[in-house]
Amino acid sequence: MDIVGQKNMQMNKKTTLAAIVGFNRPDHLKKCIQSVKISLNNFNKNIKVIIFLDRDLSNPPGWKQCESLVKTSGFEFYINTENIGLRQNMYQIFNYFKKSSFDRLILIEDDIDVSPNFFYFFQINFDL
Secondary structure: OOHHHHHHHHHHHOOEEEEEEEOOOHHHHHHHHHHHHHHHHHOOOOEEEEEEEOOOOOOHHHHHHHHHHHHOOOOEEEEOOOOOHHHHHHHHHHHHHHHOOOOEEEEEEOOOOOOOOHHHHHHHHOOO
């Protein structure tokens, strides 16, 4: 078997958590979710997406839109009961990851539109 084949076999055994961190930005969150779905359609090998949504009520209509987007995304999600901010959200995700069975973690902030090849790129380069 060639080296590429061996690498693909190893790659398929590892699981990846892709964590989307959402705030009170419905337009950004919608684009992010759409781009993640496109990238997953192109390459979904042992990748699980979970959305972590902060409860920022400074703009109630915007937050309600975010909540609706998350609940209808088709992804697993966690909605905080209060506004905990970026740092605490990251701690929350890292703690979730440490206690999980995932081998790798990709953090995606809600204002990022990922490339259609995003997950493919990460999967083939994680072990470099």
